[in-house]
Amino acid sequence: MKQLKQRSDCPISSALDIIGDKWSLLIVRDIMMNGKNTYNEFLKSVEKIATNVLADRLTMLEATGIITKEEHPESKAKIYYKLTEKGIDLLPVLIELILWADEYLPVSKSAVAYGKVLKKDKAGITKQMMAALKKANK
Amino acid sequence: MKQLKQRSDCPISSALDIIGDKWSLLIVRDIMMNGKNTYNEFLKSVEKIATNVLADRLTMLEATGIITKEEHPESKAKIYYKLTEKGIDLLPVLIELILWADEYLPVSKSAVAYGKVLKKDKAGITKQMMAALKKANK
DNA sequence: AAAATTAACTTGCTTTTTGCAAGTTAATTT
DNA sequence: AAATTAACTTGCAAAAAGCAAGTTAATTTT
Numbered sequence: 641m642k643q644l645k646q647r648s649d650c651p652i653s654s655a656l657d658i659i660g661d662k663w664s665l666l667i668v669r670d671i672m673m674n675g676k677n678t679y680n681e682f683l684k685s686v687e688k689i690a691t692n693v694l695a696d697r698l699t700m701l702e703a704t705g706i707i708t709k710e711e712h713p714e715s716k717a718k719i720y721y722k723l724t725e726k727g728i729d730l731l732p733v734l735i736e737l738i739l740w741a742d743e744y745l746p747v748s749k750s751a752v753a754y755g756k757v758l759k760k761d762k763a764g765i766t767k768q769m770m771a772a773l774k775k776a777n778k
Numbered sequence: 779m780k781q782l783k784q785r786s787d788c789p790i791s792s793a794l795d796i797i798g799d800k801w802s803l804l805i806v807r808d809i810m811m812n813g814k815n816t817y818n819e820f821l822k823s824v825e826k827i828a829t830n831v832l833a834d835r836l837t838m839l840e841a842t843g844i845i846t847k848e849e850h851p852e853s854k855a856k857i858y859y860k861l862t863e864k865g866i867d868l869l870p871v872l873i874e875l876i877l878w879a880d881e882y883l884p885v886s887k888s889a890v891a892y893g894k895v896l897k898k899d900k901a902g903i904t905k906q907m908m909a910a911l912k913k914a915n916k
Numbered sequence: 917a918a919a920a921t922t923a924a925c926t927t928g929c930t931t932t933t934t935g936c937a938a939g940t941t942a943a944t945t946t
Numbered sequence: 947a948a949a950t951t952a953a954c955t956t957g958c959a960a961a962a963a964g965c966a967a968g969t970t971a972a973t974t975t976t
Binding site for chain 4: 678679680683691694695712715718719732764
């Protein structure tokens, strides 16, 4: 696995030591916003993560306490990945990334629309989503 | 240079295509919060970025419109790197990373203290910092 | 005014990470 | 019983990161 070392005690740097890559936050996104919870569901995302990289990221997200592996309620062949509270608390980071991308990068129509809604009541929507995620996670 | 391609039209993915790595946001941080503006100042940061990686990231941050290169006011030997508005608008992302790291990762005492202050009036402090950065940037 | 230093890179090389295709094993479905 | 699905692992090539040393122009020191 990609080794986990802290480059400094700066909070930004420390956060990036864990989630500063192209894939980790997409897995968090898929669980948080796209209702995905299994390896194969993550694999099917449009961004096409490589199988070994996905396995690696899942291991490290679990090791850092962002996700947990659980028994899948419907099948023993599946593993149910879910966010921990630490993982759910990444929501505000994702929200800010969405707002920034929405302002400056070419994104889908639906993302633009969602950005507009978000912008009007960022704090409220974030709070509400966070509460829903935490409630559903119990 | 690291090539820039959009993996999808998802805003989170698109943002990560640009700043989803271990170094880009540290350069933004150094300009935004640590008063650094030159190659050698970036090199001296505690996280110890490699010289070629720094050169690469500066090129790509400029190519994506997050920073600009300007004449240094004091010396022709130096280059003055500054944030664009697009770069300044990454402040909320950095703020959320700080808050998350502050809550879940081992960070410096001063970062913990700053996090507490931030938490009390996130929106207000962000707004004020943003205004100060944009004003200073004119 | 020559020599040393500084600033911003570049180059070459090794190590690490990513990407891709194929293979494995257990559980589930046909 | 055979085929499929789910979650990985393995092997290998390509890309990126890390490290040390070198280059060039500007600036400072002697």
